[in-house]
Amino acid sequence: MTDDQHEVGRLLRLLASDAGKAALGGVPPAEPVDLAEQFQDVLALQQRTAVNAARFNQASPGQPAARTGALVFAWAAARLGLVGAVLGETLEAAAHLFDAGAASLNARQLDALEAVVAQGLESTRLGLHALSADLLAISTAVTAGPPWPKVPLPAAAVALADPPARHPAPMHPAAGEHEPRPGAARQRTRHLLMVAAPPTSPPGAPPTSATVLPFRRP
Amino acid sequence: MRDLTTVAGMLRLLGRVAAAPPGPGQLAPAPAAVSERMAQALAFERQCTEHAGQHRKPNGANPALARAYSAAAVRAATITRHLGVAFDLSVKCAMTERGAPRSAAESLHQRRHKAALAALAEAEMEADRGHQEILGFATAIAAGPAEPPPSRPVAEPAARGRR
Numbered sequence: 001m002t003d004d005q006h007e008v009g010r011l012l013r014l015l016a017s018d019a020g021k022a023a024l025g026g027v028p029p030a031e032p033v034d035l036a037e038q039f040q041d042v043l044a045l046q047q048r049t050a051v052n053a054a055r056f057n058q059a060s061p062g063q064p065a066a067r068t069g070a071l072v073f074a075w076a077a078a079r080l081g082l083v084g085a086v087l088g089e090t091l092e093a094a095a096h097l098f099d100a101g102a103a104s105l106n107a108r109q110l111d112a113l114e115a116v117v118a119q120g121l122e123s124t125r126l127g128l129h130a131l132s133a134d135l136l137a138i139s140t141a142v143t144a145g146p147p148w149p150k151v152p153l154p155a156a157a158v159a160l161a162d163p164p165a166r167h168p169a170p171m172h173p174a175a176g177e178h179e180p181r182p183g184a185a186r187q188r189t190r191h192l193l194m195v196a197a198p199p200t201s202p203p204g205a206p207p208t209s210a211t212v213l214p215f216r217r218p
Numbered sequence: 219m220r221d222l223t224t225v226a227g228m229l230r231l232l233g234r235v236a237a238a239p240p241g242p243g244q245l246a247p248a249p250a251a252v253s254e255r256m257a258q259a260l261a262f263e264r265q266c267t268e269h270a271g272q273h274r275k276p277n278g279a280n281p282a283l284a285r286a287y288s289a290a291a292v293r294a295a296t297i298t299r300h301l302g303v304a305f306d307l308s309v310k311c312a313m314t315e316r317g318a319p320r321s322a323a324e325s326l327h328q329r330r331h332k333a334a335l336a337a338l339a340e341a342e343m344e345a346d347r348g349h350q351e352i353l354g355f356a357t358a359i360a361a362g363p364a365e366p367p368p369s370r371p372v373a374e375p376a377a378r379g380r381r
Contacts, residue, residue: 031267032263032264032267032291032295033264033267033268036260036263036264036295036298037260039260039298039302040256040257040260043253043256043302043305044253046305046306046309047249047250047253047305047309050249050309050312050313053313054312054313057313074313077309077310077313078310081306081309081310084302084305084306085302085303085306087302088298088299088302088303089299091263091295091298091299092292092295092296092298092299094295095263095267095288095291095292095294095295095296096292096295098267098270098288098291098292099270099285099288099289099291099292
């Protein structure tokens with residue numbers, strides 16, 4: 001095993017372990033404070049992962065384990081970004097729920113909020129556990145390689161793998177990535193109104209209540 | 219209600235910090251800078267939630283203050299969400315290499331930067347709305363208990379079309 005293999009495998013196992021720990025943070029019923037801490041943990045993980053991706057991206061083509069590490073860390077950072085997006089919206093829903101008494105939400109709106117929080121927590125837990133398991137499997141493959149493991153790479157990782165000078169391939173946003181998409185924004189807003197409009201609103205009418213929830217169901 | 223005025227001021231400050239311009243030569247703030255701003259927003263959110271909880275306890279019950287702190291916590295949570303979006307984009311910007319001028323890769327890079335800045339601007343606008351809302355609470359509470367509680371626009375839908 002080369003030094004690169006050892007180092008990439010070690011960092012992947014560390015990340016897998018930390019992702020598994022972060023998954024334990026949001027146990028229902030989660031208070032906004034708990035969610036805020038979990039959110040911060042996930043963001044810190046994403047930043048650390050991106051730093052590792054950048055570090056291994058400096059490796060030369062003669063260091064295949066390090067090049068693979070760059071791809072895997074970029075892929076993991078993108079996945080953590082998706083988890084963070086869900087957590088951000090879950091945190092906001094939890095804060096609304098905490099504020100439910102003051103905001104005079106009706107039962108339907110409360111149910112919607114609780115569902116968002118519950119689904120967000122579950123989605124976060126599953127996402128982090130799955131990432132942790134994937135990273136463990138990849139770390140084993142990296143330390144046993146070659147052959148090097150193949151990772152379902154998002155656009156961000158592809159950009160790392162293919163220097164623009166050699167492959168000026170078009171780069172499309174990865175699934176779920178936050179890009180300006182007017183169509184998606186419109187669809188999302190419509191969904192918001194469906195979830196949060198008070199029962200008395202006539203079909204198609206804008207909500208009369210100010211309690212429009214600025215988030216979507218995960 | 220000096221406390222609430224301070225809370226309102228902190229919200230506005232949070233927004234100003236969130237939308238602070240990037241360093242020289244940068245299109246958008248670095249991930250570490252956005253992460254720092256998010257940590258501040260989360261800390262503020264946590265404090266407001268704790269204060270709201272304290273004012274809901276039977277021995278220290280003050281429903282009006284509890285409502286005000288809850289409202290501030292919700293605003294901080296929304297600001298955090300916007301900052302989370304900006305953070306994710308800034309991480310991706312930092313990870314990917316720039317492409318040739320007018321290439322698809324460069325176009326994506328530019329769009330990410332613009333989207334990150336738009337998310338930061340959303341955070342600032344949310345902070346401004348929160349500032350006004352908390353000042354409204356302070357005014358209503360100072361006017362006395364006969365005043366009806368201020369209306370609670372829980373959260374206006376963010377102008378997502380801009381992102």
